Amino acid sequence: GWAGEGLGASGKNQRVCHAAARLEMGSLWKEFNRLGTEMIVTKAGRWEQEWPGGLPGLGGNPLPSHSLCRRMFPTFQVKLSGLDPSADYVLLMDFIPLDDKRYRYAFHSSSWLAAGRAEPAAPGRVHFHPDSPAKGAQWMRQIVSFDKLKLTNNLLDDNGHIILNSMHRYQPRFHVVFVDPRRDSERFAHQNFKSFSFPETQFMAVTAYQNHRITQLKIASNPFAKGFRDGDPEP
């Protein structure tokens, strides 16, 4: 029989097997997905700002006022339920290649075309939600937002950002991990997490927007892009 921590029918720990995640802003994600979501990736963590050959008289590098790496928009946000309110959980995200292709955008037909095999995959990083670890009760209290997550195409990034290849497609994944207090918790690692993938959140990584309708939807829906909106304000 199963002793100690109870296991659900799925072979998962009871602390995670009932966990459920609802994607927030689902209609916005679907609107982007219908057009083919694009997410900007840039280089420029701190190291990028070094003077090419060093510059005498200046101690250290002129650090940029803010990191130039880009967040996702829409932001990945979920409403959680089914957690044990008093148990500890870590929440994290990763990004998996949707295929092994490289793409290019055909402007004349306004469509994406496969253009060869994928480049070598970047080191597979994960992004821990900065509030981790926290109790189930706290995670379920309100929407969990991954708005600190940043994307880069810099293979040498040392700021812990998510590294993606431009012109490749990705599927964001979301993981709920129960922090098992048992001494030999490693033995149960495979039972202690539950993962979620929302197909409407898949996207193409780009260094500049290709599809003009994506650009327009970003401008229309991202508050930080308000400066590029034409007249017609809609409240």
Added chain:
Amino acid sequence: GWAGEGLGASGKNQRVCHAAARLEMGSLWKEFNRLGTEMIVTKAGRWEQEWPGGLPGLGGNPLPSHSLCRRMFPTFQVKLSGLDPSADYVLLMDFIPLDDKRYRYAFHSSSWLAAGRAEPAAPGRVHFHPDSPAKGAQWMRQIVSFDKLKLTNNLLDDNGHIILNSMHRYQPRFHVVFVDPRRDSERFAHQNFKSFSFPETQFMAVTAYQNHRITQLKIASNPFAKGFRDGDPEP
């Protein structure tokens, strides 16, 4: 003898008895303290923004774009050492009245005068550092900054801010609390924390600055007040 968790000579748990905290920006604190540090307290959490009698046609209150409660300047920041890197700690602050007096500022003599007994003390709140709980290693890795801590004179504040009486003197206190994993940890609560008070951080709560030299030092040293600086820039 002492069984289980070891206790130091102080009767404190070994996890906290070696903890040490160094106040950051000590010279700036001392400069303020020499003049008599003042900290602004305001009302205006969200509830303050309600329309007096309610306004038809508007769903809910017009929430302010940002809370009007004020942070401390200088910010209370410490560098920690002597923690157990792998143990969990909660860090928090509270504020204790330095005496039972009310004060007024005599402009002619540029000095503070006692002016009667203290008003009833506000409910004694604490401010948990938002990264709590975290491992000793993480707390010790870099300076711990209480820059999210906000002060208010609103006795009915429901945003969890620190409530202080204007024209009263306070001593900030800093507490390191070991998160005891034992079932009966309540029994050891008195052994599991260590507190720190830095005399140079004591201050007078005010609704508007009284001492002009304090105002000038705030303007000179707080980046957010740069707009009020006269010429002479000093890098």
Added chain:
DNA sequence: CCCTTTTCACCTAGGTGGTAAGAT
């Protein structure tokens, strides 16, 4: 008179896509 509240211009800090130049 003393103290508090409100509103404001002016900052810090950082998230947008546009644009032109650069790289391959």
Added chain:
DNA sequence: ATCTTACCACCTAGGTGAAAAGGG
């Protein structure tokens, strides 16, 4: 030709003390 980078104006968000208005 295609893709990437650097810099920019223009936003959001929010932390300053000044000044005027308000209240006892």
